[in-house]
Amino acid sequence: MKQIYFTVAMLFVAAISFAQTSELLISKYGEGTSNNKFFEIYNGTGAPVSLDGYAWPSVSNAPTVVGEYEFWNTFNPGAVIADGDVYVVAHGSADASILAQADQTFNFLSNGDDGFALVLNDGTFNDLDMDGEVDAGEMTGFTILDFLGDFNGDPGSGWDVAGVANGTANNTLTRKSSVCSPNNDWDASRGYDATTMMTTAAASEWIVTGSNSGWNTIGSFVGCSTAAALNITSPADGTVLAGGTTNVDIIFSAQNAPATATYDINVDGMVTAGVTSPFPITVQDGGSYMVTVNLVDGATTIASDVTNFSVAFPCDLQIGTITETCQTNTAGVDLYDVTIDYTGGGTSTYTIDTAGNGVVAGDNPSTVAAGQIMITGVTEGTNFTITFSGDPTNSSCSFTRSITSPACIGNVVCANPGDIIITEIMQNPAAVGDSVGEYFEVYNTTSAPINMQGWEIKDDLTASETHVISGLVVPANGYAVLGLSSDSTINGGIAVDYEYNGVSLGNGTDGIMIDCTGTIIDIVIYDNGATFPDGTGASMELAISKYNSTDNDLGVNWGLATSAYGAGDLGTPGAVNDFTLSNEQFTKNSFKLFPNPVSGNEITISVENGNPIDVIIYSALGQQVISQKAVTNSINVSSLNAGLYIVKVSQNGNSQTRKLVVQ
DSSP, X not given: OOOOOOOHHHHHHHHHHBOOOSSOXXXXXXXXXXXXXXXXXXXXXXXXXXXXXXEOOBOOSSOSSTTSOSBOOBOOTTOEEOXXXXXXXXXXXXXXXXXXXXXXXXXXXXXXXXXXXXXXXXXXXXXXXXXXXXXXXXXXXXXXXXXXXXXXXXXXXXXXXXXXXXXXXXXXXXXXXTOOSOOSOHHHXXXXXXXXXXXXXXXXXXXXXXXTOOGGGTTOOOOSBOSOEEEEEESOTTOEEOTTOXXXXXXXXXXXXXXXXXXXXXXXXXXXXXXXXXXXXXXXXXXXXXXXXXXXXXXXXXXEEEEEEEEOOOOXXXXXXXXXXXXXXXXXXXXXXXXXXXESOSSXXXXXEOTTOSEEXXXXXXXXXXXXXXXXXXXXXXXXXXXXEOOXXXXXOEEEEEEOOOOOOOOOOOOOTTSEEEEEEEOSOSSSXXXXXXXXXXXXXXXXXXXXXXXXXXXXXXXXXXXXXSOOEEOTXXXXXXXXXXXXXXXXXXXXXXXXXXXXXXXXXXXXXXXXXXXXXXXXXXXXXXXXXXXXXXXXXXXXXXXXXTGGGOGGGEXXXXXXXXXXXXXXXXXXXXXXXXXXXXXXXXXXXXXXXXOSSEEEEEETTOOOEEEEEEETTSOEEEEEEEESSEEEOTTOOSEEEEEEEEETTEEEEEEEEEO
């Protein structure tokens, strides 16, 4: 809470100009870039107020139940707002200047389309799930004082406020100082007219300014004021406009202005009297401007506001096609060159920084209008970033481009289709993110090693997703694991034989292809659970009896892994798969499972040899839900919800799986 100090003179003015508010109210709200989010509560009631008697429930986008809160949020226990003070709640990773004014941090503030309310904590709590937490719908009968947004549905990107489209998104909202009471009618508060279906600044209780604006006044507010006030709402103080901007409208508004008052504007010392909003001014690239607007009554300035803004220089240099070309193609480490097409040269002195990689040659963009920049002699396997910078006295250019090394490969030796097959796919890891935890496994069906150097990994759905394998030998009748990360400390604990990039494994319908100079060696297209399994945190595995490029096209021959590895996901990367359909000792027809689908409490498992079996039932996500040993007849499945399950039956070290449908 920010204590406000006054001189004797200010106290005298306050006594004349300010009245008490009827209740606490939301005085400021910010939804800026990144995590620069906050809101502020003002106490102008004339006495200290304990926030233990208040809360601020919220919704996320569209509420689950229209008109009801989803999350019950409270203030720090014991927090008190002194009269004339404010209480600031900010995101824990907000800018330091915001956090310096914060009384409480909270990391789930509005993204512009999430409504919240200031309420009295006077409701009835019915703890339906008996967890001691106020969940959605468990608090009823509370009094709503003030709204920022509402609980009535998804507004899109944000709510229109004071004539500003999506005003609650990427803007700062400041309550007008003339407001004396909170308002639980959000449409009235934002200035919405149901007839015109528009909001206006005049009807709104809020002043809307741009993203990241108004931070200098966080922590202080005066409400219920009868004194004249003036606000420049655009451009916000500190704004940097894009190069090429030639005209800017100065937009301002006043509160409690006398009918006889007029406006003067001072633009860098040039004063114009009797202006109205918006007031246009001419600007130029590289210019900085200080604008003061005064509210004048007779010969007296009774209110004023200042904004400082600038116009950036343009960035004329434009980068076109970037091409990486091998100087040679051998089995060793080669060199490659980079060709960069550009236009817009000859407009500044440009610096090209390659971080020490290669030699910069070709056309000079500082003197040549259009051409090609060359970077020669880069070591194969080296990916790097080029930084382009213009002279800051006449250019705003400062950007980067990423360079990816080509695979400079010698003679590519292709195998026959089906010699290498895809046997395992982890498209949706749970223990780590997809960007590091995705992998797939291949198997060499032949009795000789196969070198996959120069082969391509391709995405079946997205033609642009390709990767050329720089070097990978798969042993005879052995496995190789290809993953997005070879670092086992971050990829979930996988021992990856080859790290690739540029190809992702979709979590829905997608396909992965192995191609050699235009010949498809193998391809698997999975279908989001229609026939293929679709696990989360469990890989899809080809049955070990179906290790060929024809059978791995069929979803019925794939199942979910059941063995845990590394960080806890299920899979067998680089090892024999868990999933089996049949084997010599325990044939496909050696047991029967019925009824299937099942709607009762039990399923019967009939085994031809009559010996006991071990049974494990997995959910469609690969989670073990039932495990029983020495089963001779039936299993109780009354605890299972309706859905698809995988039943794994084991006997004498051999196992089979079946799909089970619970109705």
